[in-house]
Every structure is written in C-alpha cells, then in structure tokens.
Amino acid sequence: MTDILSVLPLHLVVFACLVTLLGGFVKGAVGFAMPLIMISGMGILIDPQLVVAGIILPILVSNGWQIARSGLGPARLAVAEHWRYLLIVCVMILISAQFLTVISADTMFVILGVPVVALCIVQLLGWKPVIGPRWRRPFEWGAGLAAGTLGGLAGTWGPPTVLYLLALETPRDRQMAVQGVIYGLGSVMLFLGHLQSGVLNGHTWQLSALLVVPAMLGMVVGFRLGDRFDQALFRKVTLIVLIVAGVNLVRRGLTG
Template identity: 75%
Template sequence: MIDIFAVLPLSLLLFACAITFVGGFVKGAVGFAMPLIMVSGMGILIDPQTVVAGVIFPIVVTNGMQVARAGLGPAWDGFKEHWRYVVVVCVMILVSAQFLRSIPADVMFLVLGVPVVGLCTVQLIGWHPRIPPRYRRAFEWGAGAVSGALGGLAGTWGPPTVLYLLALDTPRARQMAVQGVIYGLGSVMLFLGHLRSGVLNVQTWPLSALLLVPAILGMWLGFRLGDRFDQERFRRVTLWVLVLAGANLIRRGLMG
C-alpha cells in the first residue's frame, strides 16, 4: 500500500477505483468500453502514463474472463480466419508501447482523447467502411497496424477492431469470438510491452493490481444485470459520456 500511495494519494486512488468499477460494469453488461472508460475517466485527474499503467492488469484479467465465458473453440476458429489482423495488432502493441514514456504529457492527453472521441463518434453515427474482397488482405494489415498502435499508446484497440469486423460484414456471433481473441492476446502484449517500456514498474504495478478488485466486481455485476437493460440505449449513453470525457482530455492537451 505504501508503493500505491507513493503513486496516487488516497483521494485519487478512490477515484481510480470508482472509474474502474464503472468500466468493469459496462464491460460485463455490454461487452466493451472498459479501457475507454478507464482512460478517459481516470485521465481527467491522473497523469496519462499512470493511467495506462493502471489499466494493464484489469484489461488482461477481464479479457481473459471474457474469452473463457465465450468458449475457446469459437475463439480458435476466429483466430484462424483473422490471424493476419491479430498478429499485426499484437506486434504493433509491443512496438508502440516503447514510445509512450518519450511522449510529453500534453501530447499524451491528445493521444488518449482524440481516439476516444473519434471512435465513439463513429459508433454513434453508425458509420462503418465497406471493403471489397480483393482489398481484404491489405485492409487487414493496415487496420491491424492502426489498432495496435493505438493499443500500445492509449491502451485501447477495441473500437478499431469493431470497425474492422463490421467492414468485413462479419456475422455477430463470429464478431464476439474474434473480439475475444484480439482483446485477450492484445492485453497480454500490452502487459509485455509496458513491462519492457518501464511504464509498468515497481511503483505502478501495485496500483494496477489493486484496480483488479473493482474491475472484477464491476464486471461480475454487469454480467448479472446486463440482461435487464435496453442494451442499445445503454451503449449509446455510454458512448456519449465517453465523448464528453475524451473532449475534456483534448482540452487539457491543447490548453496545457
């Protein structure tokens, strides 16, 4: 606990736990957005590099829970179909994570905020690209590179993955399986990448480990209560809140 308080005072630690609980709940209820919620919410008051470090363990464990809940068979089938995208995402997460510590704080707020606002807005307006079959392989490589770069720097590669799968007209059941693989393997790469970059270190890993508690509790509650919500309305409200939080991160990046 001494190490944790050296990173964050009690008030900010409780704030981070509350944001993480909300992120876990949303992930359990509708299956997405925990990294976006943690990054945009915690980033309001907490240093960006500390935010990314705090996100790592909750992402690894909750993505593992999601994969296990969906089943390993469908996940393996999804990997075989989209292995190029998965491999590029994982490699780019490892590579881009190494640049995080060299980015100034003001720029990091933009790195965190712009993808949140852009990706949530795209989902709100319902737009997704259409990719002809002859361009599929090039699209897999390019989309994987963008998703992985965002993942290593901002800790989130979920929304680009959703857009990628929609662009290929992937059936919903297969989408869930592929997302599970990409989120699960990507989170392991995020852990390894930031272990090497130094973002996850002896000072920050206790914080990330502590945030597992509210993340798992929130996800458990989301699993139990998710079926009681109008999921589409809940999803849209979540996206609007994320847009506002992301806009505030952009404001901090521009105004210093």
C-alpha cells in the first residue's frame, strides 16, 4: 500500500476504487462501459497516464472472465470469422500504446474525452453503419485500425467494436461471444503494449492490481441485480452521465 501511495494520495486511491466499483457494477448489470466509466470518472481528478495504467489489469481480468463465461467453443468460431479485425486491433494497440508517454496531459484529456463523448452519442442515438458485402474487408481493416489506435491510447476499443459488429449484422446471441474474444485478446495486447511503453511499471502496476478488486466486486453485484433494472433506461442514463464526464475531460484539455 505504501508503494501505491507514492503514486497517488490515499483520497485519490479511494476515489479510483469507488469509480472502478461503479464501472464493474454497470458492466455486470448491462454488459458494457467499465473502461469508459473508469476513464471518464478517474480522469476528473487523476493524471491521464495513471488512469490508463489503472484500467489495464481490471480490463484484462474482467475480459478473461467474460470469455470463460461464454465458453471456448464460441470463442474459436469468433476468431475464425473475425481474424482480420482481431489482427489489426491487436497490432494497433501495441503500436499506439508506445505513443502515450510522449503526449502531453492536456492532449491526453482531449484524446480520452472526445471518443467517450462521440461513441456514447452514437450509441444513445442508436445509429449503426450499413456495410455491403463488397465493402466488408476494407471496413474490417478500417474499423480495426481505428479501434486499435483508440485502444492503445485510451484503453477502450469496445464501442467501435460494437459498431463494427452491428454494421456486419452479427446476430445478437453471437455478439457477446465475439466481443469477449476481441476484448480479451485486446486486453492482453494492452497489457503487453504498456509494459513496453513503461506506463505499466513497478509503481503503477500495484494501483492497477488493487483496482481489480472493486472491479470484480462491482461485476458480481451487477450480475445479481441487473435483472431488476429497466435495462434500456439504465443504459441511457449511463450513456448520458458518460457524455457529461467526457465533455468535462475535453474542457480540461482545452483550458489547461
């Protein structure tokens, strides 16, 4: 704990744990948004590089849990069908992660905030791209490039992946298995990429490891209570709150 306090004071460690607990709860209840909540929430008070470092292990563990719940059979089918998208996402996460340490804090706030706002608005409006068969391959590479770049810099590639699957009209019952594989492999690449970049290091990994605990507790509670909520309403409220938080991150980046 002493090493963690050398990275963040106690009140910010508690704040990060509470934000992560909320993110885990929402992920358990409605199946999305934990990285977005952690990024936009912790970014209010915490340095953006520390935010990205903090989310790495919770993302890795939670996505591993999601793959285990879905089973390995659907995971193998997902890899066989979407290997091109998986490949470019993983490669771009590794590459773009190396640029995080050379970006200023103000620029990072904008990089974190703009995607949160844009992707949440897209989901709130229910818009989805429509891609014909002849454009599927270029779309796979383009969407993978965008998602992987965002993943390496901001630690989230989930919303672009959802749009990618919607554009390909992936059946809803298969989306969870495909997302589990994409998120799982991507989180491994995020872990490796930031080991190389130095963002996840001898000091910050302890914070990230600590945040695994509230993330898992939140998910357990979310799994148990999720059926009691109006899922559509809860999802909309979550997206609106994320938009407000994302706008605040952009404001911090632009005003310094």
